[in-house]
Amino acid sequence: MSQSRLARLPPWISHWLGYRAKPPGPLPMWKTNAWSFISAFAGLTVLQVIFNYSHYFTSRHVPGIIASYGASAVLVFGAIDSPLAQPRSLIFGHFLSALTGLCITKLFSLMPDQERFDSLRWLAASLSTSTAIVVMQLTSTTHPPAGATALLPATSMEIWALSWYYLPIVLLSSTLMMFCALLFNNNMHRRYPSFWFTPSPPPTTPKGTDEKAAPSPPSTPDGPVPSGAPERMDSRLFEDKASGDAV
Template identity: 60%
Template structure:
């Protein structure tokens, strides 16, 4: 997916919100601290209890749903509760999988059941209900894989549409019931899971990690005099999740870049390493910031960086010797 994905811009704009507001949509400027296991157990219990209770309260107390014979809860959401309250970091527990999986499962189950209801007699349908259930579950698995919405409990959502008489009677009305149930479950997950944890990890697509390049061993008399052990150990890159750079070039678009020294080795290669005194300090700010323009910035972390190689004869940034403008202002991206 392009760097301009929904998740990228969502993170970008949430960085401008107050921390007390953005946290409820899963945004954190820095990774949340690791919690003790008993804290995780406590919030998992509270989340599952509140989520299942809210769903049953809505469908049992609202006369609108009672009149239409809607069951108090779709049984497959018990398994969903395990994921979205107890395994909140899992890709299968994120909102895209929750909504997409259950809806695809329900839609598949209803469609298959409607087709089998075209059989000449009800008895014939009852004789083949096992086939309708099997097809519903199997096809929903494939459709979820095709749409990257795999959510294991949704297999039961598809199966119930075929084999459970109470749900079969709902027909197409089963689909809005599923959407409402998923919404209620997600609201509780967002409220409970973000008190001392973080949820969701992503909304539509997980971030793509880019491995940090290994700093080259320059060698030779020109570099040996300044590359001591502390310098070599300090050089590292923490690349932005949403940016892919061609070749060996890596640039952290969403963080504070601290360059301690720029070592010129040739016309086409600059290597930034750690030295005793910093020469350059750049703050990667959102586009609205008056001091620096970076269209991909949304959070700041201190890092060291290595560039190898850059463009031949790069244009240097004024007042920042050795720092190539081509690497900072106009990075080469693979996914325009």
């Protein structure tokens, strides 16, 4: 969603989607720290309340929070201008990493017996995260905490037990955190996100504005000085001086 499209929306909507007619100025450090603390506390609390106290999720043994979202909170609430913290990276980075980690671990689970599978979980974990990094690079959705999201199916029995249900849980967690970031970051002094899908291109300078104008040739009241004029003037002065000496 480009800034030009956001500008067409009513201000009471576009403001909460990160649009500003003028970029906000820098905040004092104490205000930045205060808002980072408040928004991170609120965002993580929302996730844990939903997953810990909803019978729908507790009956399916969904963990109270996926550990990698603690690291995501550092980005989306504490480093809100970073490209790694924008919604595209937050949502798709986690989802693609979860899908990658789950698929690779599922392949390892096809081992002839459980003991063999358990002995190679470390390999599945390493392969999951390294592959997820490449997937995020190829899709321009790099989100560092998502590396742990890819790792968890191989290392956490609680996550492994969710099986494919892990994917909608990750998608829901990312979406909830994004909405919390929109709500708490877009106060009167902050702006989130900086962009939704692709960053806005920097303003371009018209070609030729930085080039210095070529100096114009010297001119006289009657027009430009013709070539050879200085030489003729010097020769006349020399002749006048010579005639004066002769007298």
